[in-house]
Amino acid sequence: MNPINSLLAHKDQTLISHLEGVSQKAGFFATAFDASEQGKLAGLLHDLGKAETEFQKRIRTSDQDGEKQPHAHHGAAYALRQSEPAQWPVALAVNGHHAGLHNRGDVDQKAEAYREMAKSCLLKIRENHPDFTVPLLHDMLPGWLQDLDFFPGNRGNGWLATDLFTRFLFSALIDADRLDTEEHAEDGDKKNEARQWKPFKPESLLLRLEEELKERAEKAKSEGKASGEVLAVRQEVGNLCRDSAGKDRGLFSLSVPTGGGKTLASMLFALHHAVHHDKFAQRNKQFRRIIVVIPYLSIIQQTAKALREIFERDEALKGRVVLEHHSQVEDEPDPAGKQKDKKEAEPSYDTISERRRLAAENWDAPIVVTTSVQFFESLFSRRPAKARKLHNIAQSVIIFDEIQTLPPLMLQPILHALSELANPQRPYGCTMVFCTATQPALHKSEDLPTGLENVRPIVPPEKAREHFASLRRVAYRWPEDNESISWEELAGSILRRDAQQALIVVNTRKAARELHQAFREKLGNDADGLFHLSTWMMPAHRVEILEEVKRRLDPKNFKNNGRERCILVSTQCIEAGVDVDFPAVWRALGPYDSIVQVAGRCNRNGLIKNPDEAVVQVFHPKDSKSPKGLYSTAIAQTELLRKMGLAIPENPDSFTAYFRLLYQLSVPDECGIQRARSRLQFKEVDELFEFIEQDTISVLICNQYVDYAGEKFKKTAGGKLYEEAQTRRGGKGKIMGYFTREDWRNIQPNIINLPSRSLKDEKVRGKLEKAFNDETSGLYVWLGKYHAGFKGTGIDFEGAMPVEGLIL
Incomplete structure (x- = not known):
């Protein structure tokens, strides 16, 4: 129980306990990027305004009494007091710890108004705790940052470096605040136990991986699942990864032809690299985790599952090594109706908002598997839930799978941030591995003057050419200029083949459904072995489909020496990282890579x-148009590459040529994001940075029909969790449904992302409702039909399908 005269931070915790607890945690988190003192200071100041009388009334009466006033401006004002060096990163982090990072100019305007109130709050705290002190920092910025160039007009590398440093400090404060609050909640012990991951021990993880690679090689050889050439390339790539691991931290590329085993090879490099460097590093500079960044939602579950099977084989390790994080469901304002900062900054107390805030993921696992969207939004978002995990990126080996998918329009800020994270003159200590079979031209050049420098190839270029030539396994057939084919004609042509095993990839989800329907009409009641795959299907559903596809493609499952029918109609979500082996493939004309x-x-x-x-x-395709914009530009450059006689996939140099053509037209010379970052305008950066071309909403699928006719009905795993969560009780026993952080993780396989503009379509909007009927929630629940099972195509719009942009 809290003494009756104590100042409170939350109903279960005193203010002094919270400030000191957050200070300790934030200082510890910030040691990873040499900012312990700034972290401690931010923690001590972040809730200084809670000493105000009106706030104390609110917290003691569960919002029944007291005026709703901001409490974050006080600590920011104190950090900017005129008698000492202005602690700008600290002030920005403190000011934004509820509402998100604000522009420097906005914080400066608030500081003057709150400076005296900040001093008054400090005196109130000292009435009960006379020993409470706020340390003086003698420098405005850490030494390494202070030494950079800060020229007038926001020119010089110091301004952009300050932007990134502020974001890391903000992240450390957010995570410290949320964790300290969790610890003092009623069920804090239970939450703390659920949050315990195994420590990152690269030696033991490496031992397990080496055993797995040896077992797989022996099995592939004995069962004839891979050719001698494939096994030889995999072995050589693995050895090159081991040999390169002793090099200094920084940027690396890994160019391996498809089937060459780059996914596990990159993990092999990462673990050897961590083992090597941790022998000599100070404790706060040892590697803390491996982060695998994947562009496609459709293959994250597959990758995470494969890594769990390797690293979580023992029962004691299950669920404690590999974190799979791919949903856009986080605690954030509804994108369709953002609240004003003042309301955002002061969440209600004794409501579900506090629990939702605590549920955001912070990436404190040894191995994290996530999406490109999640990773880069962490770097450029101003929102607390998205930025919370950022500090845990420091001292990590980051593997970028399919690096060629980086959006050209965003390349300038992305490449600059990656350079900073891996720069040996900065404190972040990251090593990055850029993996793909189609390596883009990201190095600095005339075509990309803002490109990366000193990217070291793990596989030497001449050796990569040998590997690509050795593993040539297909022949490409290109269409004539005026040659086209309808869905009906294409379906008929494929079904006339003796071996009815084929993969057909098209450019949009709408096209995939239309072609799938053309096959169904041809097959009639004999549609066994026809499958569909797109991101209009739940991740759990896609995994189910892929498992059955793999079973049918496995040679040991061929019946009577013949292939079982397996026709898969898919969007490009299957193009990268999905381990399937079809005897024939059709691809609608698209980007070269x-x-x-x-x-x-x-x-x-x-x-x-x-x-x-x-x-x-x-x-x-006769019956379908490609998405407009960048996708259309990429198709045009593919045609140009072919007409130039350079479309030779067996030569990895062809990818450099293609991306140089693409970047000439699509990477802008001027970048508003970089300009806003140099001015510490976090709001503008948040608005301008769009990793994907369209905003999306997260939709939970609770119910599904498991047959094509839509008669057999059952709940999804996420639907069952939602049903349970609806009965959870808040303060005073009132039912106020909410998800815990563990729930957020567990519902991700049942979430689909739809374009935000779907909310403007009356037919679609009528099938959506806010989760828990909470208008501030960013999660929706689908009320319409969903077709699951092997014959299912996913969400049923029962009418016109949403207009699409770039499709993943």
Whole structure:
């Protein structure tokens, strides 16, 4: 129980306890990027305004009494007091710890008004705790940052470096605040136990991976699942990863042809690299985790599952090594109706808002598997829930799978941030591995003057050319200029083949459904073995489909020496990272790298000895238009590359040529994001940075029909959790449904992301409701039909489908 005259931070915790607890935690988190003192100061100041009389009335009466006033401005004002060096990063972090980072100019305007109130709050705290002190920092910025160039007009590398440093400090404060609050909640012990991950021990993880690689190689050889050429390339790539691991931290590229085992090879490099450097590093500079960044939602579950099978084999390790984080469901204001900062800054007390705030993920696991969207939004978002995990990126090995998918319009800020994180003159200590079979031209050049410098290839270029030539497993057939084919014609052509095993990839989800329907009409009641895949299907559903597809493609499951039917109609979500091996592939004309990526799903293991018999047929669809914008530009550059005679996928240099053509047209010379970052305008950066071309909303699928006719009905796992969560009680026993952080993780396999503009479509909007009927929630629940099972195509709009942009 709290003494009756104590100042409170929350109903279960005194203010002095909270300030000191957050200070300790934030200082510890910030040691990873040499900012312990700034972290401690931010923690001591962040809730200084809670000493105000009106706030104390609110917290003691569960919002029944007391005026709602901001409490974050006080600590920011104190950090900017005129008698000492102005602690700008600290002030910005403190000011934004509820509402999000504000522009420097806005914080400066608030500081003057709150300076005297801040001093008054400090005196109130000292009435009960006379020993409470706020330390003086003699420098405005850490030494390494202070030494950089800060020229007038926000020119010089110091301004952009300050932007990133402020974000890291903000992240450390947010995580410290949320964790300290959790610890003192009624169920704090239970939450703390659920949050315990195993420590990152690269030596033991490496031992397990080496054992797994040896077992897989022996099995592949004995069962004939991969050709001798494939096994030889995998072995050589693995050895090159081991040999390169002793090099200094920084930027690396890993160019491996599809099927060459780059996913586990990159993990092999990462673990060897961590083991090597941790021997000599100070404790706060040892590697703390490996982060795997993947562009496609559709393959994250597959990758996470594969890593769990390797690193969580023992029962004691299950659920404590690999964190899978891919949903956009986080505690954030509804994008369709953002609240004003004042209201955002002061959440209600004794309501579900506090619990939702605590549920955001912070990436404190040894191995994190996440999306490109999540990773880069952490770097450029002003919102607390998205930024919370950022400080845990420091001292990490970061593996970027399919690096060629970085959006050209965002390359300037992305490449600058990556350079900073891996710069040996900065404190973040990251090593990055850029993996792909289609390596883009990200190095600094005339075509990309803001490109990366000193990217070291793990596989030397000459050796990469040998590998690509050795693993040529397919023949490409390109369409004539005026040649096109309808969905009906394409379906008929494929069904006339003796071996009815084929993968067909199209450019949009709408096209995938139309082509799938054309196959259904051709097959009638005999549709067994026809499958559909797109991001209009839940991740759990896609995993189910892929498992069955793999089973049918496995040679040991062939019936009577023949192949079981397996026709998969998909969007490009299958093009990268999905380990399937079809004897034939059709690809609608698209970007060059996409065509080559999908070719990696054809004769992947080299079991068809003559590459000319494993055909990748590129076609012009009659019945579908490609998405506009950058996607259309990429298709045009693919056509140009082909006409120039440079579209030779067996030569990795062709990818450099393609991306140089693409970047010439699509990377802007001027970048508003970089300009806003140099001015510490966090609001503008948040608004301008769009990793994907359209905003999305997160939709939980609670119910599904498990047959094509829509008769057999059952709840999803996420639906069952939602049903349970609806009965949770808040203060005074009132039912106020909410999800815990563990719930957020567990519902992700049942979440679909739809374009935000879907809310403007009356037919779609009528099938959506806010989770828990909470208008501030960013999560929706789907009330319409969802078709699951092997024959299902996912969410049913029962009418016109939403207009699409770039499709993943």
